[in-house]
Amino acid sequence: MxxxxxxxxxxxxxxxxxxxxxxxxxxxxxxxxxxxxxxxxxxxxxxxxxxxxxxxxxxxxxxxxxxxxxxxxxxxxxxxxxxxxxxxxxxxxxxxxxxxxxxxxxxxxxxAWEDLEPVVIERLGRKRLDELEIDPEPLAAASLGQVHRARRKSDGRELCIKVQYPRxxxxxxxxxxxxxxxxxxxxxxxxxxxxxxxxxxxxxxxxxxVDYDRELRMTREFGQRLAHDDRYVVPEVFPEYSTETVLVTSFEAADHVQSERVKNLAQERRNHLSESALELFFLEFFNWGIVQTDPHFGNYKIRINDDGKDQFVLLDFGATREFAPRFLGSYYDTVAGAFEGDQAKLIDGAIGINLLRRDSPQRVFDDFAKVGLLIIEPFRKQPPAELSTPDGRYKWGESDLFWRVSRAVQDAAISRWFRIPPREIVFLHRRLGGVFVLLSVLGAELNAHDLLAAYLYQENGRIRPDA
Known part of the structure; x- marks a missing residue:
């Protein structure tokens, strides 16, 4: 249970x-x-x-x-x-x-499992279901379905079975x-x-x-893209046991981000994990245009390894979104503008993604730029002194940036010149906010200036040393 x-x-x-x-x-x-x-x-x-x-x-x-x-x-x-x-x-x-x-x-x-078992029997058939031994107590429960641990009787393989709620x-x-x-x-x-x-x-x-066929494809897609990067673990999928309402993957042992074992890791190990989490987001957004937009901690568990090379176990790809190149181009300009302190570029990018109206008064542009420059705070070459270690690393665990940004966005949204953002931005920022909170929980001490610059300018090589 x-x-x-x-x-x-x-x-x-x-x-x-x-x-x-x-x-x-x-x-x-x-x-x-x-x-x-x-x-x-x-x-x-x-x-x-x-x-x-x-x-x-x-x-x-x-x-x-x-x-x-x-x-x-x-x-x-x-x-x-x-x-x-x-x-x-x-x-x-x-x-x-x-x-x-x-x-x-x-x-x-x-x-209760008694409400879900008929769904599994109906979808898989009794013969297939009899190949599995399913624990009736769920590993996790959510709004659309829940996950149970299972064992394949033929070889003892540990599995997870995700069942969508009936009807x-x-x-x-x-x-x-x-x-x-x-x-x-x-x-x-x-x-x-x-x-x-x-x-x-x-x-x-x-x-x-609720499209488990798509989630299976996305899980496989991420598994293939990250197959050669040992910082991440993506479960194997089992199509023979999966349907549109049942998804079966390998069980991957890992700890919750907020567990005592993770909290007790050395600072450098937590920094390594934090950099991995941030770079995963950059890979998805800058390189692939495919982003898993649900930042729930249950989807980003941590496998602690004896050799010190800890890994993220990535779960649940149902909220994965694909972003159009045109949107990405304008969003890159928004990020680059904030990163470079170039308000004109930041504003042009925001207009390009329909976040601002071109006929907005200057005060609206100024207020929006302040929010953008605030978000970029952890990626400055020299972070604010009160949030910086002696060697210039940003102290995510001591920062209240997430709440400062949330308040700034709420204040800006009062103006009639600001629009409710398009869905691409809403879900992208949902994930980005989740990354910020994750690094805060890990107590990261990380200067991410060069990491962002590497992804932002990877195609044209125009990294600005003064950015």
Whole structure:
């Protein structure tokens, strides 16, 4: 059975997969969210402006917590939409609500094996299933499916079997429509804001993640690309046991990033891992144009080796995205502009990826440039003194950069001249933010100036020594 954050076993969730159960649960959510808003509105009529603002913050937290609790029980696409809203929502939702919705990223209760076993039998057939010995207690549980450890009886090979929750794909469209209305009723988005385009992008992402045939191909693709780089381990896939709703890979032993064993590694070993994590992102973005956009720590585990050459075990390629060359070209200009301190190049790149409007006033360009220059802080040749070791390495573990950037983005998004970013940027920045947090958790001391320069200028060799 999956464990909770305190290390104890958690009671399996009885999955609500029937249309009646799900519709009833979501109708209840809508009524309660609407009633809560009505009560809050009436109460605000008799409060001062300062008191109203404080009560509004409390209200957003309560509404988001209610939504998060209910979605966590329903599982499936509605829970995934909640997770995606925590990514998109930083551009238009109250910060208090975002913090609560982010809790949906982890700590998901498992589903009882008795609800999943019929799915596996139906998809694989009894004969194939009998070749495997499956542990009914899940290794991990998420919004769209969960993973169980298995053993192939013929040779004892240790496997992982990822099972999609029953009838999940059939409910995606109706779940998204219903949840869009609930979010509006809960008043978690500005009045009059058009949610359709955001939800349409979320819908496409969810359909991508429930396509296990595609995930198998992407896992194999990453395995082939990284086959000769011993810093990374990608599980082997087993097509003979895999279907559109069941994915079987090799089991790869590894430690969680936040485990005591990883925390106790020597500084240089953690630095080596941090550089590997950063370079993996650069490889995906600059060289391949294919990025695994889900930064969940469960997807980046660490194998500690006796020879000191520790490795990342890379898991779950369902959120992998391919980026068009035109988008990449403009984004390179944005990064290069920030790296070089060239505001004009940074702004031109941002306009090219539809993040800024060309007719924006100069103050908007200036504010945006400040955000870009802030993000590039760890990649300066000389990091800020208060965050630098004596030999000039950036102290990721002591930096609050991620939160400074988040706050700067939220402040900038208030302006009507800023757009909700295109989906490519939203999910790319989701992964980039995950890399920053990962290096912070590892307590990295790393000067990444030359590493970024090597990838940014690899084709034209125009590295600027003063950048």
């Amino acid at each position: 999956a464990k909770n954050s305190d290390g104890g076993k958690r009671k399996p969730l009885k999955l609500k997969t029937g249309s009646f159960d799900r519709n009833a649960a979501m109708a209840r959510m809508g009524m309660m969210a609407g009633a809560s808003f009505a009560t809050h509105t009436v109460g605000n009529l008799f409060r001062s402006k300062a008191d109203r603002e404080a009560r509004n913050r409390e209200f957003y937290v309560k509404q988001a917590q209610f939504l998060a609790d209910e979605l966590g029980q329903l599982k499936g696409s509605v829970m995934k939409v909640g997770q995606m809203l925590s990514v998109y929502g930083q551009y238009f939702m109250p910060p208090e609500a975002i913090e609560v919705l982010r809790s949906l990223q982890d700590d998901s209760p498992p589903v 999940l794909a059939d409910a995606i469209d109706s779940d998204i429509r219903t949840l869009t209305n609930i979010v509006r009723l809960a008043r978690l988005v500005p009045k009059g804001m058009e949610l359709h385009s955001v939800m349409e992008e979320v819908r496409e992402m969810i359909y991508r993640e």
